[in-house]
Amino acid sequence: MDPQYHPRAIEPAVQKEWTDSRAFAAPDASPKPKYFCVPMLPYPSGKLHMGHVRNYTINDALYHYLRMKGMNVLFPMGWDAFGLPAENAAMANGVPPAKWTWDNIAYMKKQCQAMGWAIDWSREIATCSPDYYRWNQWFFLRLWEKGVIYRTTGVVTWDPVDMTVLANEQVIDGRGWRTGALVEKREIPMWYMRITQYADELVDSLDGLGWPEQVKQMQRNWIGRSYGVEFTLPYAPQTAARMKDNKAGLKVFTTRADTIMGITFAAVAAEHALATEAARDNPQLAAFIEECRRGGVQEAELATMEKKGMPTGLFVLHPFTKAPVEVWVGNYVLMGYGEGAVMAVPGHDERDFAFAKKYGLEIKRVIDVAGQEYSTDAWQPWYEQAGVNVNSGKYDGMAQAAAIDAVSADLAAMELGTKRVQYRLRDWGISRQRYWGTPIPIIQCGQCGDVAVPDAQLPVVLPEDLVPDGSGSPLAKSPAFYECQCPKCGGPAKRDTDTMDTFVDSSWYFMRYACPDANSMVDERADYWMPLDMYIGGIEHAILHLLYARFWTKAMRDMGLVKADEPFANLLTQGMVLNHIFSRRTAKGGVEYFSPEEVDLAMDAEGKVAGAKLKADGSAVDYDGIGTMSKSKRNGVDPQDMIERYGADTARLYVMSASPPTDTVLWSDESVEGSFKFLKRLWKMVHDHLEGGRVERYVSPSPLGEGRGEGQLSKPLADLRFKLHKTIAKVGDDYGRRLQFNTAIAAVRELLNLYLDGQDKDPAARAVAQEVLEDSMLMLGPIVPHIATALWNELRPGTRLIDQSWPAVDKAALVQDSIRLMLQVNGKLRGHMDVPASASHEEIEAMALADPNVSKFMEGKPARKVIVVRGRLVNVVV
RNA sequence: GCCGGGAUGGCGGAAUUGGUAGACGCACGGGACUCAAAAUCCCGCGGUGGCAACAUCGUGGGGGUUCGAUUCCCCCUCCCGGCACCA
Numbered sequence: 021m022d023p024q025y026h027p028r029a030i031e032p033a034v035q036k037e038w039t040d041s042r043a044f045a046a047p048d049a050s051p052k053p054k055y056f057c058v059p060m061l062p063y064p065s066g067k068l069h070m071g072h073v074r075n076y077t078i079n080d081a082l083y084h085y086l087r088m089k090g091m092n093v094l095f096p097m098g099w100d101a102f103g104l105p106a107e108n109a110a111m112a113n114g115v116p117p118a119k120w121t122w123d124n125i126a127y128m129k130k131q132c133q134a135m136g137w138a139i140d141w142s143r144e145i146a147t148c149s150p151d152y153y154r155w156n157q158w159f160f161l162r163l164w165e166k167g168v169i170y171r172t173t174g175v176v177t178w179d180p181v182d183m184t185v186l187a188n189e190q191v192i193d194g195r196g197w198r199t200g201a202l203v204e205k206r207e208i209p210m211w212y213m214r215i216t217q218y219a220d221e222l223v224d225s226l227d228g229l230g231w232p233e234q235v236k237q238m239q240r241n242w243i244g245r246s247y248g249v250e251f252t253l254p255y256a257p258q259t260a261a262r263m264k265d266n267k268a269g270l271k272v273f274t275t276r277a278d279t280i281m282g283i284t285f286a287a288v289a290a291e292h293a294l295a296t297e298a299a300r301d302n303p304q305l306a307a308f309i310e311e312c313r314r315g316g317v318q319e320a321e322l323a324t325m326e327k328k329g330m331p332t333g334l335f336v337l338h339p340f341t342k343a344p345v346e347v348w349v350g351n352y353v354l355m356g357y358g359e360g361a362v363m364a365v366p367g368h369d370e371r372d373f374a375f376a377k378k379y380g381l382e383i384k385r386v387i388d389v390a391g392q393e394y395s396t397d398a399w400q401p402w403y404e405q406a407g408v409n410v411n412s413g414k415y416d417g418m419a420q421a422a423a424i425d426a427v428s429a430d431l432a433a434m435e436l437g438t439k440r441v442q443y444r445l446r447d448w449g450i451s452r453q454r455y456w457g458t459p460i461p462i463i464q465c466g467q468c469g470d471v472a473v474p475d476a477q478l479p480v481v482l483p484e485d486l487v488p489d490g491s492g493s494p495l496a497k498s499p500a501f502y503e504c505q506c507p508k509c510g511g512p513a514k515r516d517t518d519t520m521d522t523f524v525d526s527s528w529y530f531m532r533y534a535c536p537d538a539n540s541m542v543d544e545r546a547d548y549w550m551p552l553d554m555y556i557g558g559i560e561h562a563i564l565h566l567l568y569a570r571f572w573t574k575a576m577r578d579m580g581l582v583k584a585d586e587p588f589a590n591l592l593t594q595g596m597v598l599n600h601i602f603s604r605r606t607a608k609g610g611v612e613y614f615s616p617e618e619v620d621l622a623m624d625a626e627g628k629v630a631g632a633k634l635k636a637d638g639s640a641v642d643y644d645g646i647g648t649m650s651k652s653k654r655n656g657v658d659p660q661d662m663i664e665r666y667g668a669d670t671a672r673l674y675v676m677s678a679s680p681p682t683d684t685v686l687w688s689d690e691s692v693e694g695s696f697k698f699l700k701r702l703w704k705m706v707h708d709h710l711e712g713g714r715v716e717r718y719v720s721p722s723p724l725g726e727g728r729g730e731g732q733l734s735k736p737l738a739d740l741r742f743k744l745h746k747t748i749a750k751v752g753d754d755y756g757r758r759l760q761f762n763t764a765i766a767a768v769r770e771l772l773n774l775y776l777d778g779q780d781k782d783p784a785a786r787a788v789a790q791e792v793l794e795d796s797m798l799m800l801g802p803i804v805p806h807i808a809t810a811l812w813n814e815l816r817p818g819t820r821l822i823d824q825s826w827p828a829v830d831k832a833a834l835v836q837d838s839i840r841l842m843l844q845v846n847g848k849l850r851g852h853m854d855v856p857a858s859a860s861h862e863e864i865e866a867m868a869l870a871d872p873n874v875s876k877f878m879e880g881k882p883a884r885k886v887i888v889v890r891g892r893l894v895n896v897v898v
Numbered sequence: 899g900c901c902g903g904g905a906u907g908g909c910g911g912a913a914u915u916g917g918u919a920g921a922c923g924c925a926c927g928g929g930a931c932u933c934a935a936a937a938u939c940c941c942g943c944g945g946u947g948g949c950a951a952c953a954u955c956g957u958g959g960g961g962g963u964u965c966g967a968u969u970c971c972c973c974c975u976c977c978c979g980g981c982a983c984c985a
Contacts (some may be wrong), residue, residue: 061985104984176983187983238902238980319981323899356982445982452983560979562902567982595903596979646977652984676924678910682904684978691910691924697938698923704938756941758914766912766922773922842918847966849918887965893917897965 021710021814025703027667030810035136037809043822044083044138048534048545050092056549057082058530060557060565061098064124064146068131069649069656070687071558071597074675076595077803078761079556080137081676084802085755087138088826095131096533096548097139099125101148102457103522104187105651107488114579117456118484121148130816131660135668136806143533147525148456152532154479155541156524157461159470162579171470174210174449175317175355177203182491185453188318189652189835192611198490200609205313207291210451211460211518215571219243219443219607222570230590232682235562242563244444248275249428251437253286253336253363256344262334265293270336270347273358273442277431278423281412282365282386283338284376287329289352289360293350297476298332305330305349313350327352327375339436340413350375356446373399386412388514448568449522454495455486465506465513467615474507480515493517526565527572530555531582543575547583555588558596559682560648566591592759595684599655601644602632613654614641646686657687669804670696676803677765698769702800706774708812709789714815717794718787720832737788740774741833744792747771749829751799761803768799795827842894843868861888868894 038044049520062072076879078099083095099121106117113120125146132139145152163169177186179196185206190197215222223243226236254260254269261741270286288294290312299306308330315321329350336345352371353362366376366383378384383396389407392400405421415423431437451460459480461473473480483501486494495501495517506513531542534549557565566588573587600621602614614634619641622631632643650654662671679685718741721732733741754764775792794815801808801821812821835855841864842849851873855864865886868874878898885897 065985100985113946185983188981189984234902241901242981244901319985320899323981325899448982454983521983524980526985558979558985559903563980564982565985598978648979650984680911682903683911687976688910694924701938712920740937753914760914762910763912763914763922769922844917844966847917847964852918885965887917889917893966895917895965 021707023704023707025700025807027520027669027699027806031134031136031667031669031806034806034809035133038136038822041808043143044140046092046140048548050090052090054549055086055091055093056530056551057086057093057095057556058533058552059095059097059556060561061100061147061529062128063100063103063105063651064121064128065651065656066124066127067656067658067660068128068135069597069658070093070675071594071649071656073135073659073671074597074681075556075558075594076132076135076137077672077676078592078681078759079554080672080805081755081761081802082554082556082759083138084805084822085752085826087822088798088801088824089756090825094140094143094533095138096143096530097137098145098529098533099128099147100522100526100529101146102153102519102525103124104189104454104456106456107454108652110487111490114487116487118148118486121146121456129364129685131663134663135659135672138805141763143536145529145532145536147522148482149528150479150481152529153338153458153482153525155528155532156520157478157480158475159528159541159576159579160211160520161461161475164472166579168214168217168575169211170214171209171211173207174212174451175205175207176210176453177317178206180204180462181459184490188316191316191318194315194321195609197610198608202314203316203658205315205317206552208453208724210449211462212685213448213450213571215448215568216443216445218571218574219245219445220441220447221574222567225586229586229588229589232591232593235559235566235593238562239428239567242445242567246275246442246444248273248440248442249277249424249437250359250442251277251431252442253283253345254341254436256335256337259294259334259336259347262297264297269436270294270361271359272361272363273440273796274363275442276365276368276424277427278364278406278409278415278418278420279368279386280340280427281409283345284366284382284384285346285348285364287348287353287362287364287375288332289353289355290349290351291355292349292353292360294334294347294361295332298334298347298349302333305332308349312349321353322352325351327371327378327799329375329379339431339434344508348375348379349373357444358442366894367396368403370399370404373403378827384411386410431639448521448523448571450524451518453493453496453517455488456482456521457522458482458524459495460516460518460520462516463504463506463513464516465509465511467511468506468508468513471506471508471513477507482519494518495519495739523565523568524572528576529571530569530587531573537665539820542581546581550582550584551587553587554590554592556592556594558648559593560596562593593682594677595682596648597657597687598646599649599657599687600629601647601653601655602832603644603653604641607766613652615656649687657689662689662692666692666696667699667806669699669807673699673765673804676761678762680760680762699804702772702796702807703811705775706793706814709786709793710814712781712786714817715783715786715790717791718784720830733784733788737785738833740792741790741830742836743771743774744795745829745831745833748795748799748827752826752829755802764799765803766822768796772796797821798824798827839891841868841891842893843871844872844893845874846897847895848877850874850877863889864894868896 057079058076083093087093101121102447106121109120110117179193179199179201181185181199181201191203195202199697223245250273252269252271291311299309299654329348332347337343364372366372367385385394386409388410389402389405392402409415409418409423427437459482461480463471465471486606488494502515502517504515531546535543535545569587576582600616602619603611606612618635619632620635621629629643632641648732659671674692750767751764754760797812809821838854839857840852853871874896881898883896887895
């Protein structure tokens with residue numbers, strides 16, 4: 021055996037052995053229970069970064085642990101290969117997105133292989149391959165037939181200089197990132213999926229999922245199911261005469277029908293029909309609506325902007341009092357939520373209150389919250405709380421629930437309103453005016469309208485040789501793509517040149533892993549593997565991706581394609597790996613980013629970043645704080661250097677031991693050396709042990725319950741075995757239940773620190789050493805499989821580490837005669853005492869009171885109370 | 899702004915169900931080995947006082963519950979993630 025640890029020699033050799041024996045290929049049927057653990061598939065941005073390394077190493081550790089626990093485990097890998105960065109790269113270097121993407125996939129696959137992850141590569145998929153995206157198209161058409169997909173207009177952000185639709189990411193401070201032009205909103209036709217049809221099930225079935233509670237809470241809040249009343253504020257006569265929408269009034273939705281008597285005005289979105297009508301003879305209002313049209317569409321922007329409004333001069337009537345209520349246009353009313361119109365109750369809604377104060381509108385109090393003062397001078401949080409109605413005529417004295425019931429019953433009797441459930445969730449708009457995505461399989465015919473591409477003509481293949489130039493979609497400029505015949509009438513027609521949101525691709529890829537070669541979207545193998553037993557990925561996907569995938573799975577279930585109700589039975593949301601971000605404005609008004617390696621940092625006295633300069637020319641760059649590693653912000657860290665310098669095992673050990681998987685971490689490789697040192701020491705320990713020849717591992721001769729084998733083993737050896745078996749139990753619990761790998765690694769290090777101390781040469785000691793080393797390889801294998809395999813081959817030649825079972829805990833080694841308790845006086849630690857494991861409560865109490873450390877701090881006072889916590893402590897209260 | 903999360907030594911983190919705060923490691927200091935260095939090994943390492951034993955303070959800030967709070971409750975600050983076209 022080589023006395024030195026040479027990762028560059030052993031890692032490729034171990035990997036070759038795995039590949040040659042197809043060690044990680046999972047069968048689609050097995051007497052063992054299946055375990056399907058999947059990391060969120062990467063976007064092939066060019067290189068792996070530390071976030072990927074963390075993600076896949078966690079998945080890999082679980083793979084190895086559960087395999088040792090006797091399960092048929094599958095760890096697949098794929099590529100989320102469509103998306104915007106490929107188009108940006110194409111614009112930057114003139115390479116077609118397809119070539120860029122496939123080159124990146126090839127490189128990143130090599131990196132994955134060098135990391136030694138237990139991936140079943142026979143199931144690899146790439147979403148940009150026609151074999152995959154044809155099923156996006158096929159399922160799109162099935163959903164369209166069922167009415168789950170429909171077409172309507174939607175709002176997008178428009179760059180008036182590049183004449184193109186912008187992604188939110190491409191808008192910086194209200195301007196296009198390449199042109200610096202002020203962006204505008206535009207309404208265009210788009211395809212939508214009726215995810216709202218599934219809103220109730222998406223909320224209700226969260227309860228049964230083994231997900232982190234905060235993720236479930238985020239999804240509940242996102243869907244935002246609220247129970248309320250929808251009603252109509254009838255048009256006042258002059259307004260009715262002007263409105264040509266055949267409606268009797270303005271429809272609104274409220275969760276606070278109990279406050280209906282507090283209405284002092286109404287507000288509509290700028291895009292609302294009533295606003296449009298009012299603006300026809302009101303240039304000032306028209307200008308205000310135009311102003312509202314400028315600016316972005318992002319919720320964060322809408323929510324933080326100054327609340328502005330303008331009266332329309334049109335009136336509706338209060339449903340009960342028939343008093344005229346003026347309608348305002350408010351920039352804070354969202355056209356996309358509810359009816360795009362709200363009743364305003366400034367007395368009990370914070371936003372309405374601020375609006376009323378600003379424009380001098382009436383504030384009317386109609387709810388009394390017991391014991392709280394009310395004044396219209398300043399908003400107080402309790403104005404929004406439930407209470408008892410006042411100033412509300414017949415509703416006075418009613419509590420909230422009763423008032424809501426009474427109001428909605430009266431509205432119903434007048435045929436003006438009804439109780440209704442409202443969701444914050446909006447339907448999913450999937451059309452993208454981009455090139456590098458799944459073509460929408462629809463043909464627009466002047467005679468027949470929207471016509472489905474016949475199944476036999478699928479897939480509609482995306483041409484791979486186009487290069488986008490930043491102005492509009494290349495598909496829309498490619499007659500070879502869009503010119504076609506109508507499948508119905510045979511006349512000339514035009515393909516839809518939009519592509520699908522890439523969230524479509526990632527909504528079902530995990531099912532395709534089960535049957536990557538199927539001649540249908542999925543086959544019965546998906547029912548074997550689904551649902552995922554563990555899905556692992558970044559917390560940033562807590563809402564959108566996970567919600568879309570849940571919706572899509574349910575839609576597939578309803579189509580009879582799979583049996584699973586939910587895609588992800590358990591979820592581990594990994595914390596983000598952050599790094600510093602540096603940028604600079606370009607002359608055109610856009611933004612360019614610099615990687616941390618290109619920058620020198622200046623720190624202030626508190627250790628905060630005070631400034632940054634480019635290493636190349638010393639020019640100043642802006643420090644944008646820290647954020648997620650990403651290609652677009654150029655702050656990712658490639659693991660390649662670390663692999664080349666220390667090997668994959670060191671990189672794996674380092675990321676796994678540095679922090680628990682769910683923690684957000686600021687990247688630093690300062691202490692990676694320590695992980696490498698540990699592996700060198702591990703190698704040396706096995707080497708030194710084997711210098712004395714191989715021995716059989718120690719087997720406990722003492723039957724259960726007969727002491728810890730004293731008489732057969734010296735105390736240090738018995739202590740070492742106690743530690744070993746404690747460690748096996750702890751590490752198994754950390755891997756299997758807690759999913760906390762850093763503490764598992766620390767526990768093995770503690771064990772091996774003790775091992776060094778207890779080492780000697782007699783046969784019993786060597787047998788125990790063999791036991792400790794063998795079991796340490798089994799415990800570390802999930803984290804550092806290459807070195808563990810290489811050392812296992814030395815310890816147990818002729819057997820394979822990956823065929824071993826998880827080590828059993830020897831209960832005989834864990835029997836203890838005495839227990840150490842801590843002694844407290846008034847909750848402060850004052851000493852320790854050892855008591856027989858069999859001591860009774862009373863005996864322990866007496867021993868504690870007799871202990872000098874305790875009596876010293878009792879200062880002669882009598883014990884008022886003695887608290888004994890079994891196996892832990894005695895606390896004397898004086 | 900809204901929703902979710904976080905803050906513990908110089909640094910990463912541990913303390914799993916309210917029960918010894920700082921496991922394990924990094925950095926640092928001292929020592930051994932060496933002509934020297936690297937590597938390796940040993941010792942120390944939250945603050946204050948003390949030769950020491952030990953005492954005392956200490957888990958972002960403020961308050962509370964409890965025999966006992968890093969852990970539970972209330973308020974606040976800062977940071978991270980998401981906010982529907984980044985993926």
